[in-house]
Amino acid sequence: AQSVTQLDSHVSVSEGTPVLLRCNYSSSYSPSLFWYVQHPNKGLQLLLKYTSAATLVKGINGFEAEFKKSETSFHLTKPSAHMSDAAEYFCVVSEGTYKYIFGTGTRLKVLA
Amino acid sequence: GAVVSQHPSWVICKSGTSVKIECRSLDFQATTMFWYRQFPKQSLMLMATSNEGSKATYEQGVEKDKFLINHASLTLSTLTVTSAHPEDSSFYICSARDPGQGAVTEAFFGQGTRLTVV
Numbered sequence: 715a716q717s718v719t720q721l722d723s724h725v726s727v728s729e730g731t732p733v734l735l736r737c738n739y740s741s742s743y744s745p746s747l748f749w750y751v752q753h754p755n756k757g758l759q760l761l762l763k764y765t766s767a768a769t770l771v772k773g774i775n776g777f778e779a780e781f782k783k784s785e786t787s788f789h790l791t792k793p794s795a796h797m798s799d800a801a802e803y804f805c806v807v808s809e810g811t812y813k814y815i816f817g818t819g820t821r822l823k824v825l826a
Numbered sequence: 827g828a829v830v831s832q833h834p835s836w837v838i839c840k841s842g843t844s845v846k847i848e849c850r851s852l853d854f855q856a857t858t859m860f861w862y863r864q865f866p867k868q869s870l871m872l873m874a875t876s877n878e879g880s881k882a883t884y885e886q887g888v889e890k891d892k893f894l895i896n897h898a899s900l901t902l903s904t905l906t907v908t909s910a911h912p913e914d915s916s917f918y919i920c921s922a923r924d925p926g927q928g929a930v931t932e933a934f935f936g937q938g939t940r941l942t943v944v
Contacts, residue, residue: 748932757832757919758870758935804869814860814921814933816869 716741718807720817728825733792735820737805740786747788748806749779758804764788800824828854828924832936839910839943847905847939849920855900856922864917876903910943
């Protein structure tokens with residue numbers, strides 16, 4: 715069975731400092747992995763996806779994530795946080811062609 | 827990317843009434859759409875998979891008669907919350923994949939519907 719664990723429910727960083735949001739997954743097969751962002755009362759926007767191509771994936775707004783099979787991790791990073799990055803972030807794993815399993819989410823707070 | 831539109835974005839209804847939420851794929855045909863529910867400060871939980879032209883597949887614990895799903899066309903799926911009660915108040919989000927983009931693609935999400943039952 716597949717699952718995903720987001721290790722931090724809340725992360726606070728100062729503006730201009732690096733962001734690290736951690737995600738570990740469990741999957742019987744080669745998974746597809748995604749990071750989505752959700753602003754308050756909004757839908758979800760795709761940041762980036764891993765689908766067995768390059769292990770370092772670059773996404774929108776300066777975010778990137780590295781797939782590490784040996785560590786079963788897919789951590790999301792950004793070199794320099796911006797105030798507009800404050801939101802909820804979800805790590806998602808998909809084994810098949812349609813079913814998503816969501817992590818519990820990480821709320822990112824950016825301090826001025 | 828592909829666009830999924832959800833309507834309404836928010837709705838307030840009286841207890842005991844029914845509410846319909848629409849999910850449309852605007853620039854692609856979606857044979858499968860997905861309905862999620864999100865409680866405050868929690869993650870998204872898949873409620874059901876909506877299949878065009880056939881019955882929806884519900885996740886364990888989701889009441890089929892409570893949450894009616896209809897997927898009558900390749901671009902529209904509807905979720906009807908029947909005899910709504912305050913505990914049904916939640917954020918409902920739909921998603922769909924664009925099969926034209928390949929076998930494994932990301933899902934595109936609607937804007938979500940905030941349902942409040944009073």
